[in-house]
Amino acid sequence: MGVTVDVHQVYRYPFEQVVSSFLRKYPNSMDKNVIAVRIVEERTDASTGIIYRKRIAICQNVIPEILRKVSILKVPNILLEEESWLNLQERNMTIRSHCLTWTQYASMNEDSVFRESLENPNWTEFIQRGRISITGAGFLNYILETFARTFLKQGAQKGIRIMETLLKEQCGTPLPE
Secondary structure, eight states, X not given: OOEEEEEEEEESSOHHHHHHHHHTOSSBTTBTTEEEEEEEEEEEOTTTOOEEEEEEEEEEOOSOTTGGGSGGXXXXXXXXXXXXXXXXXXXXXXXXXXXXXXXXXXXXXXEEEEEEOSSOTXXXXXXXXXXXXXXXXXXXXXXXXXXXXXHHHHHHHHHHHHHHHHHHHHHXXXXXX
8 A cells, every 4th residue: 555645835945045954954953853864975967067965864763662562663763865966057956765774564755856936936846755655564554554644744744844944044034925
C-alpha cells in the first residue's frame, strides 16, 4: 500500500533567501528530533554551475515506545540521506531524500523543489511529495503506515512553520503582494 503526503507552500521571500535558510535549517531549537546534519559531498559542475550536495541527517527515533518493543524498531537514531541540486541561474533547487534506516522493511522518499514563484518572481514556491511504504514488518505494516501518515502530515506542517520563523528572523517581514 503506502502513504503519500503532498505539500505546496509559497514563501513571500526571494529564492536565494529561502534556499539559504533551508540549507541552515537544522539543527535548531524548534525541532529537537533533528540532532545533526553533515555534508558528505559537495561539488559544483563547471559547465552548468549546478551545486550538488549530499547530506546525512541524524534524527531521533520518533516511533512510539510501545512499537519499539519490536526489536527491528529499537534503534536510537534514524539516518536520512538528502541530495540536492541548486541551479542559481534558473533559480530552482531540486531535493531528493530517503531513509537509510530500516531499508529492508520500509522505504521513505521525499521529492521537493524550491523555485521562483509564477505568481511573483520575488516569492519562492515549495512543492514536496513524501512517500512511505512499509512492506517487511508483517502485521505491523498497517499500524506503522497509520503512524507514518500522521507523522508525515505533522512533519510537513512543522517544517513550514520552522521555515517561516527562520525567514522572519533572518530576513525580516515577508515581501508584500
